Each structure stands twice: as structure tokens, then as C-alpha cells.
Amino acid sequence: MYITGASELPLHSGHVPPYLLQYMKRLGKAIAMYILDEFGPTTLVKRLSDPLWFQAFNNVIGMDWDSSGSTTVVLYVLKDFANVNTFKDIGFAILGGKGIDSRQISEELKALERYSNLDIDRLSYSSRLSAKIDGVALQDGYTLYIHGMAISEDSTWTIIQQGMNINIKQARRYHIYSSNIITAENDPHSGIACNNVGVALNLIDRESHRARKTIIDIVNDDVHSVIREIAEINRMLRRNSTLTKWINKEHSISTNKRYIDPNKNPLFYRPITNLSRIENILRHIASIEPKNFDELLLMRNVGPETIRALALVADIIYSDTPSFRDPVTHAIDPFIYAYAHGGKDGIPYPIKINVMKESIEFLERAIIEAKIDDKTKKDSLKRLHRLWKDILNSIIHEKDFKDQ
Structure with a gap:
């Protein structure tokens, strides 16, 4: 659970x-x-x-x-x-x-x-x-x-x-x-x-199942081929603003599979910043051969850029597009x-220290009494609930009165 x-x-x-x-x-x-x-x-x-x-x-x-x-x-x-x-x-x-x-x-x-x-x-x-x-x-x-x-x-x-x-x-x-x-x-x-x-690169989404599988497949395949594919994708992304002459739709990238619109997810369709570092990490990954996506994530030095580079290959080369859903x-x-007591910044009103003190003392007393017997514990909890309702009702009443 x-x-x-x-x-x-x-x-x-x-x-x-x-x-x-x-x-x-x-x-x-x-x-x-x-x-x-x-x-x-x-x-x-x-x-x-x-x-x-x-x-x-x-x-x-x-x-x-x-x-x-x-x-x-x-x-x-x-x-x-x-x-x-x-x-x-x-x-x-x-x-x-x-x-x-x-x-x-x-x-x-x-x-x-x-x-x-x-x-x-x-x-x-x-x-x-x-x-x-x-x-x-x-x-x-x-x-x-x-x-x-x-x-x-x-x-x-x-x-x-x-x-x-x-x-x-x-x-x-x-x-x-x-x-x-x-x-x-x-x-x-x-x-x-x-x-x-x-938008996000959301590889934990259910819709990213195929992309995750493809990522594991390519890191356990020919590492040199993956490095070449990432380099080619990076060249395309670096000059995407001048590629309108290749295609009919402005600001898209032409591949042998389909058209890619970088504006669809700017967080994802952008150049890799350090290709040489990614290449070294990919060689290390290939030597380990991770069995699943969790193992890949937990490997040392595998960070956001490495995962994004692999997801770009899965998407642009193999047409397994990951989810772009922001999971909200x-x-x-x-x-x-x-x-209850106000806020440090004065919103909805400056903190009422006296009310806070009363709450603290009430709770601390309730905790001590609760250690005595179950009846006292239940009575303390009921008094705490009544105190909270009284404070909340008085505050809401005061606010409504001011708004009139």
C-alpha cells in the first residue's frame, strides 16, 4: 500500500x-x-x-x-x-x-x-x-x-x-x-x-510503459549505436529553429518516422548539454546491464540528462513516446x-500568541492526563474538540462581521 x-x-x-x-x-x-x-x-x-x-x-x-x-x-x-x-x-x-x-x-x-x-x-x-x-x-x-x-x-x-x-x-x-x-x-x-x-517528462506514468521498456532494451543493446543516435538527435534539436525549410509545419523537426514539434514539450525536446558525459555513463550502464527501470534509475551517476537522452531515442528513433502528463x-x-492562530506573515491575521499559548497548554495538559486512564483521555479529546470549534466559530464570525 x-x-x-x-x-x-x-x-x-x-x-x-x-x-x-x-x-x-x-x-x-x-x-x-x-x-x-x-x-x-x-x-x-x-x-x-x-x-x-x-x-x-x-x-x-x-x-x-x-x-x-x-x-x-x-x-x-x-x-x-x-x-x-x-x-x-x-x-x-x-x-x-x-x-x-x-x-x-x-x-x-x-x-x-x-x-x-x-x-x-x-x-x-x-x-x-x-x-x-x-x-x-x-x-x-x-x-x-x-x-x-x-x-x-x-x-x-x-x-x-x-x-x-x-x-x-x-x-x-x-x-x-x-x-x-x-x-x-x-x-x-x-x-x-x-x-x-x-508538461513534464513523466516516465512513471502508466502511458510510459513502452518507453520504459524500450529504454531498457537500448541500454542493453549496442552502446555505440545508441551514442550515435543520441548525437544525431542532438544535432537536430540544436538547429530546430532553422529546420522549417525541411517541413510543412513551422517549428517542427523532420525525422524518418514523423514530425516532432519541440513546442509540445520544451522540457523534453531540447539539446543534451554534455554529450561526452552521457557517452561515458552509457558505457558504464552497458557494462552492468540493468534488468529493469528501477535498477537503471538507482545506478550511480544516472541523472535527469541521461534518462532524458534515452527517452529521446525511444521517442524519435523507435516511436515510443513517453507521457508528457504533469501528474496533478x-x-x-x-x-x-x-x-487557528494566524500566520507569520500576518495573513489571514498576525499570530495571536495568547491563543497559541492556550492551545499549547491545553494539549500538553491533555497529554499528561491521557497517561492516567482511558476515561480522562477521552474527556481531554472531547474538550480539545470543543475548544477548536469555539476558536474557529469565533474567528469566522469576526471575519463575517468585518466583511459586512
Whole structure:
């Protein structure tokens, strides 16, 4: 079983004020610890796989409702109390993070090897393949710079990744959840949410089945022939703007198979930037002979350019066109949750520290009481629900009054 999704967020400037970050950490811990105590670590891992729930959590603790920094803040708020050092006590941890921290997951997993219930090999494999799925097999114009992992004591995991499109200054967040092994040969995204839908090189789509098979066939065939085909395709792509004299339709490329319109997918139909590097990687691939697409993706140095070059051969030479579908299914608008305590940027209103303090104290008291007996636990949960409804109703009433 696996569930995934993604959200797209604009790039914001500025940092969380230190005083506010302390409240975010305290409230985030209180919410997460209540879930851990009431429902268990696996439930929290699964909830983090839902991009709407993830964003709502971000909003409730006071982070900007639509900021690209929300991913970083949520991960580090959780990791502050749920990490390798505390895993034994709470059965839940956040690994990795932004930038250099994203490359620490392997070391952090090694530190957890002493816990016999954890399948470290499977967790490591899932981490590496997830990064290749969203960074290589799916090429949508976003470059990954955050790679985090939430794990529970039974080896259930959620990968949370984020990529940045520097041209439009927007970030896209990807979630992959599973209690099993995933594969790039079966689109692992059950829900991707963002406001912008474009085109992509989508080799994890069902419609890319033939393209994936052809790619594996050609890398295990005559490597010299593949290199020549890529070089020829590259020459065509480099001079596509002057090829109108070859054909009837402007801005298309004539091949011995059909006409190719580069404008159909500019992310895909563009020249390879470093042919000599691609040639060296292809020779290495040929010496290994990968059995399937997952093995190819996980090979060292096989990145977006290599996969795109092979997909171009599959498309232009063998007529097995990959999917160009940007795997977006619905838009996310969790703005209502920003009314819980306000937002760092003052939207929908400046954070009400007193209300945040009340929520924190209520949750922390509920957690302590919940450890006493089941009746107290249930009563605490009912009071928490009533408090939330009262806060939400008063805020909505206040907003409606101002709008009149």
C-alpha cells in the first residue's frame, strides 16, 4: 500500500522569528505527541503523507499558509523532538531535511540499526528510489533540495521532498508513503496538488510503459549505436529553429518516422548539454546491464540528462513516446487552518500568541492526563474538540462581521 501527493508553494523571503519558532516547536510537539499517544507512530507517518494534512499542520503552528518554507519548518519542528536519539522512546523519527541534511539519511538509518524491528535495507532503498522517482524519472521543471523521511517503529515510512523551479520561483512538494516496496514502473502518485499544471517528462506514468521498456532494451543493446543516435538527435534539436525549410509545419523537426514539434514539450525536446558525459555513463550502464527501470534509475551517476537522452531515442528513433502528463490531480487550499492562530506573515491575521499559548497548554495538559486512564483521555479529546470549534466559530464570525 502506498499513498502520495504533492503541493506547490511560492517562494517567500524572510525567516521565522526566534521567539515564534519556540512556540511553533512547542505546539507542533504537543499536537504530534497527542497523535502518537492516541493513535500510534504509524498513524502519524501516514498523516504526514497527505499534503493537505501536512499543510494544515503547518498552518496550525503558525507558519505562512502558502510559503515554500513550510516544508522546512514542519520537518525541523518535528525533528527537534523526534529524531534518532529519541526514537527508542516514542517509536517515531524524522530523518534528513534541507540541503546538506538531505544527504544524512543513510547515516541516520545506520544509527538506528540496533532496533531489530526496523528494516534498514528497505528504508534505505525506499529513500534512494524516491529521490530518483521525483528527481529523475519525473522531470517537471523542479529541482529537489529537500529530502526528508518520517519512519515508525514498524518500518512504515513517508518520504517528503521538495523541488524548486527557479524560473517561476515556486516550490513543489512530493509525498510518498508506503509500508512496502514501491517501484518507478508503477506511478506511485495517488494525489498531486498544485495550482499550476504544465508538461513534464513523466516516465512513471502508466502511458510510459513502452518507453520504459524500450529504454531498457537500448541500454542493453549496442552502446555505440545508441551514442550515435543520441548525437544525431542532438544535432537536430540544436538547429530546430532553422529546420522549417525541411517541413510543412513551422517549428517542427523532420525525422524518418514523423514530425516532432519541440513546442509540445520544451522540457523534453531540447539539446543534451554534455554529450561526452552521457557517452561515458552509457558505457558504464552497458557494462552492468540493468534488468529493469528501477535498477537503471538507482545506478550511480544516472541523472535527469541521461534518462532524458534515452527517452529521446525511444521517442524519435523507435516511436515510443513517453507521457508528457504533469501528474496533478487537484488543487490544495488549506487556508481555513491558517485561522487557528494566524500566520507569520500576518495573513489571514498576525499570530495571536495568547491563543497559541492556550492551545499549547491545553494539549500538553491533555497529554499528561491521557497517561492516567482511558476515561480522562477521552474527556481531554472531547474538550480539545470543543475548544477548536469555539476558536474557529469565533474567528469566522469576526471575519463575517468585518466583511459586512
